[in-house]
Amino acid sequence: MRILQVASELYPFVKTGGLGDVMAALPPALATAGADVRLLLPGYPALLDSLEGLTSVADTVGYPAGLRLGRVPRTGILAYLIDAPGLFDRPGNPYLGPDGRDWPDNHRRFALLGAAAAALASGRGDPRWQPDLVHAHDWHAGLVPAYVGAQGSPAASVFTIHNLAFQGLFARERFGDLGLPDSFFSIDGLEYYGQVSFMKAGLQFADRITTVSPTYAEEIQTPAWGFGLDGLLRSRRAVLSGILNGADYEIWSPESDPALPRPFDATNLSGKADAKAALQQRLGLAVEPGRLLFGAVTRLTGQKGFDLVLNALPEILGAGGQLAMLGSGDAAMEQGYRAVAERLPEQVRVTVGFDERLAHAIVGGCDMMLVPSRFEPCGLTQIYAMRYGTLPLVRRVGGLADTVVDADDAGLANGTASGVAFEDATVEALMDGIRRGFRLFAQPEVWRRLQRQAMAANFSWEAAAGRYLDLYRVALAARGQTGAIG
Numbered sequence: 001m002r003i004l005q006v007a008s009e010l011y012p013f014v015k016t017g018g019l020g021d022v023m024a025a026l027p028p029a030l031a032t033a034g035a036d037v038r039l040l041l042p043g044y045p046a047l048l049d050s051l052e053g054l055t056s057v058a059d060t061v062g063y064p065a066g067l068r069l070g071r072v073p074r075t076g077i078l079a080y081l082i083d084a085p086g087l088f089d090r091p092g093n094p095y096l097g098p099d100g101r102d103w104p105d106n107h108r109r110f111a112l113l114g115a116a117a118a119a120l121a122s123g124r125g126d127p128r129w130q131p132d133l134v135h136a137h138d139w140h141a142g143l144v145p146a147y148v149g150a151q152g153s154p155a156a157s158v159f160t161i162h163n164l165a166f167q168g169l170f171a172r173e174r175f176g177d178l179g180l181p182d183s184f185f186s187i188d189g190l191e192y193y194g195q196v197s198f199m200k201a202g203l204q205f206a207d208r209i210t211t212v213s214p215t216y217a218e219e220i221q222t223p224a225w226g227f228g229l230d231g232l233l234r235s236r237r238a239v240l241s242g243i244l245n246g247a248d249y250e251i252w253s254p255e256s257d258p259a260l261p262r263p264f265d266a267t268n269l270s271g272k273a274d275a276k277a278a279l280q281q282r283l284g285l286a287v288e289p290g291r292l293l294f295g296a297v298t299r300l301t302g303q304k305g306f307d308l309v310l311n312a313l314p315e316i317l318g319a320g321g322q323l324a325m326l327g328s329g330d331a332a333m334e335q336g337y338r339a340v341a342e343r344l345p346e347q348v349r350v351t352v353g354f355d356e357r358l359a360h361a362i363v364g365g366c367d368m369m370l371v372p373s374r375f376e377p378c379g380l381t382q383i384y385a386m387r388y389g390t391l392p393l394v395r396r397v398g399g400l401a402d403t404v405v406d407a408d409d410a411g412l413a414n415g416t417a418s419g420v421a422f423e424d425a426t427v428e429a430l431m432d433g434i435r436r437g438f439r440l441f442a443q444p445e446v447w448r449r450l451q452r453q454a455m456a457a458n459f460s461w462e463a464a465a466g467r468y469l470d471l472y473r474v475a476l477a478a479r480g481q482t483g484a485i486g
């Protein structure tokens with residue numbers, strides 16, 4: 001089965017969130033399971049500089065852009081890069097200019113992912129390799145199923161929603177730049193209240209739709225969490241399913257993490273105490289093992305619920321707890337946390353920015369990881385935290401509900417509990433969760449047991465890859481193809 005994975009991020013070269021992690025880990029897991037898998041990505045300088053053995057495979061793929069092919073270091077997966085220097089050779093974030101606003105030509109930049117995928121799927125991109133199936137991720141690749149359909153390619157298509165809140169909406173006037181048939185700009189196509197929606201294109205034209213957890217797959221079919229697309233998702237529910245993300249335990253494991261002072265595992269947690277002390281020291285927090293140290297590695301947005309945390313901070317601080325936060329986003333939230341950190345430097349340290357190594361030190365060194373999201377398609381930080389014996393404190397929603405088992409009476413009695421989960425997106429409910437965290441922390445034997453249970457939870461990419469392969473087979477069978485493995 002030849003599968004082309006199309007996305008706009010790839011850890012560790014270009015990453016703004018979980019999408020980058022998924023694109024680094026899913027393809028090798030599929031390859032291990034026997035699939036012939038390749039990636040298609042924008043030719044960001046960070047990728048053009050890092051891929052090994054790059055060669056040119058096509059001069060143009062519909063626009064003045066070439067296709068190059070090289071290998072991803074470490075995993076050895078083959079990846080096509082769209083070489084369009086004027087479009088992707090830009091400073092900073094893949095989506096935003098230095099002024100923090102979307103690049104005005106984002107529709108052209110990401111339409112190229114669709115055009116190039118369709119060229120490959122119809123045999124025009126690379127004469128030596130043609131996918132049986134294209135798997136497009138998030139709005140950036142939302143036009144992939146549209147172009148593949150428009151060009152009458154035999155390839156099947158799968159579209160995965162990593163976050164329905166970001167939809168890739170553009171003014172109607174941009175439609176002419178895309179080179180798609182006029183008929184595609186309709187209510188049964190990618191038209192969305194008079195605008196062009198890349199997300200809707202993916203949902204409308206893909207053979208199968210997935211999202212990154214089973215619970216989120218249900219939630220997005222409701223008006224509350226469908227972001228205006230719940231009706232369409234309900235109408236496509238027969239081809240919509242949720243496949244939980246995995247964790248790459250080569251990158252996220254306390255047994256081999258270079259960001260920790262020394263390795264540890266579930267049988268010997270003394271290294272965890274060292275990781276905590278080292279983190280407290282590094283961040284200028286009081287170096288005291290008895291203080292409950294909360295961690296956060298996050299985008300600071302309304303989605304992630306860190307406005308609730310700001311209001312619930314007195315509950316942490318009053319009980320002598322600490323907070324190590326790494327994140328950026330909403331300016332008012334950044335300022336709010338900075339103000340508390342300046343007032344109480346022994347208890348709160350906030351680092352504004354994106355820092356992969358500090359993220360590992362926080363995930364590994366804290367006692368509890370805060371993930372109080374209002375909605376959460378899957379969430380990876382709670383999964384990573386569990387492997388380090390850092391108990392997640394989460395809201396029971398989306399992928400958080402699918403991955404964390406609450407330490408209530410039942411969870412404690414039957415040995416499945418792995419964290420603390422609360423129900424409502426309110427300061428009171430979060431404070432109640434924090435208080436439960438302190439009570440559990442005050443019982444060292446119970447805490448150790450919870451840590452071991454959390455560390456034993458296994459969210460492997462192997463399992464997720466098996467589910468994707470089953471889905472690919474169904475999509476191919478519906479098209480009358482078999483796409484035999486190999």
Ligand code: ADP
Binds near residue numbers: 354
């Ligand atoms: P989302 O993709 O919605 O932001 P996820 O939990 O799925 O949330 O994935 C977040 C990923 O991004 C994790 O790998 C997390 O460690 C990382 N991350 C988030 N914020 C930062 C940051 N400020 N610095 C470093 N890594 C971060």
